[in-house]
Amino acid sequence: MSEVVLRADDLAKTFRLGFFRKRIEAVKQASFEVRRGEIFGYLGPNGSGKTTTLKMLMGLVFPSRGRAEVLGQPVPDRQAKRRLGYLPESPYFYDYLTPEEFLDLVGALFDVKRAERRIRADRLIERVGLSSARGRPLRKFSKGMLQRIGIAQALMGEPELVVLDEPMTGLDPIGRKEIRDLMLDLKREGRTVLYSTHILPDVEMTCDRVAMIFAGRIRSVGPLSELLTARLLSTEVCLRPGAAGLPELPAGARKSENPDGLVIDLPADADVDAFLRAVLAAGARVHSLTPRRESLEDLFVREATSHNQGAA
Numbered sequence: 537m538s539e540v541v542l543r544a545d546d547l548a549k550t551f552r553l554g555f556f557r558k559r560i561e562a563v564k565q566a567s568f569e570v571r572r573g574e575i576f577g578y579l580g581p582n583g584s585g586k587t588t589t590l591k592m593l594m595g596l597v598f599p600s601r602g603r604a605e606v607l608g609q610p611v612p613d614r615q616a617k618r619r620l621g622y623l624p625e626s627p628y629f630y631d632y633l634t635p636e637e638f639l640d641l642v643g644a645l646f647d648v649k650r651a652e653r654r655i656r657a658d659r660l661i662e663r664v665g666l667s668s669a670r671g672r673p674l675r676k677f678s679k680g681m682l683q684r685i686g687i688a689q690a691l692m693g694e695p696e697l698v699v700l701d702e703p704m705t706g707l708d709p710i711g712r713k714e715i716r717d718l719m720l721d722l723k724r725e726g727r728t729v730l731y732s733t734h735i736l737p738d739v740e741m742t743c744d745r746v747a748m749i750f751a752g753r754i755r756s757v758g759p760l761s762e763l764l765t766a767r768l769l770s771t772e773v774c775l776r777p778g779a780a781g782l783p784e785l786p787a788g789a790r791k792s793e794n795p796d797g798l799v800i801d802l803p804a805d806a807d808v809d810a811f812l813r814a815v816l817a818a819g820a821r822v823h824s825l826t827p828r829r830e831s832l833e834d835l836f837v838r839e840a841t842s843h844n845q846g847a848a
């Protein structure tokens with residue numbers, strides 16, 4: 537099994553708020569591991585505890601319980617910090633600086649030599665699609681442009697591990713695609729990426745493994761492929777009936793029409809072979825057969841609903 541580069545071990549965080557010290561259990565139980573070279577998605581709805589977990593892993597919030605380990609060291613660790621890049625949820629920018637100046641400053645904090653800083657800044661500005669805004673101060677940047685420069689600064693130290701809190705926020709579809717491609721490039725270079733999001737299609741396109749958090753508790757962790765292919769929801773058969781019409785449909789099957797003919801949606805437990813034999817015997821032409829497996833969205837909704845029922 538590949539090396540673990542980040543570990544959340546039973547992490548929990550309770551905030552105390554206001555005069556009455558009201559307890560807010562932002563994270564109740566978070567355990568997962570991120571392995572070297574993978575893209576790991578941390579998914580959950582708004583307010584579920586993603587940012588708080590990531591802050592605990594970055595050593596910015598002290599956990600109420602549990603342990604965090606990054607690049608083999610217990611958090612916080614100065615040496616480990618130099619080998620990682622982090623995009624916070626609401627980054628603070630020195631907004632009178634241009635992208636070049638800002639990246640140069642970040643590079644200096646990582647002790648990168650001046651000439652090398654210039655090369656890296658140049659390359660990163662290009663990579664996040666900000667070449668045309670090179671000379672503009674950050675205060676004149678749009679939301680999506682700030683997000684791009686935020687991602688660039690996370691990469692200035694050429695980190696082994698990149699942790700991004702909602703990198704797709706504020707990006708248009710082209711920007712999202714560019715950032716997805718960038719993450720895949722980072723993976724190709726052997727770097728590890730952990731990012732939080734609630735944009736499920738992005739996760740399906742990029743992540744090797746995911747953890748899902750609902751109301752502060754992690755409900756599912758695993759390879760995307762395993763979490764998703766585990767459940768067959770139904771099988772869709774598209775056909776055009778012959779002169780003999782359609783045989784009797786299996787229990788629970790649903791019929792609808794589309795331009796190619798009829799669509800029969802067979803439930804997961806139906807005998808698909810027997811149905812096909814019967815329709816072919818009745819002279820039908822079968823256009824397509826599509827197993828419908830659970831999508832990430834189905835899984836997300838199922839987990840969220842089961843949590844709500846559990847809490848009730």
Ligand SMILES: Nc1ncnc2c1ncn2[C@@H]1O[C@H](COP(=O)(O)OP(=O)(O)OP(=O)(O)O)[C@@H](O)[C@H]1O
Nearest residue numbers: 551553560562580581582583584585586587588589
């Ligand atoms: N400093 C804080 N003090 C008190 N409560 C906090 C603090 N930070 C977060 N919370 C609460 O903890 C819960 C989880 O917040 P968190 O920001 O971790 O969620 P999130 O999953 O990142 O949400 P989003 O998708 O909206 O970014 C929320 O109820 C939030 O109000």
Ligand SMILES: [Mg+2]
Nearest residue numbers: 586587588625
């Ligand atoms: Mg957040």
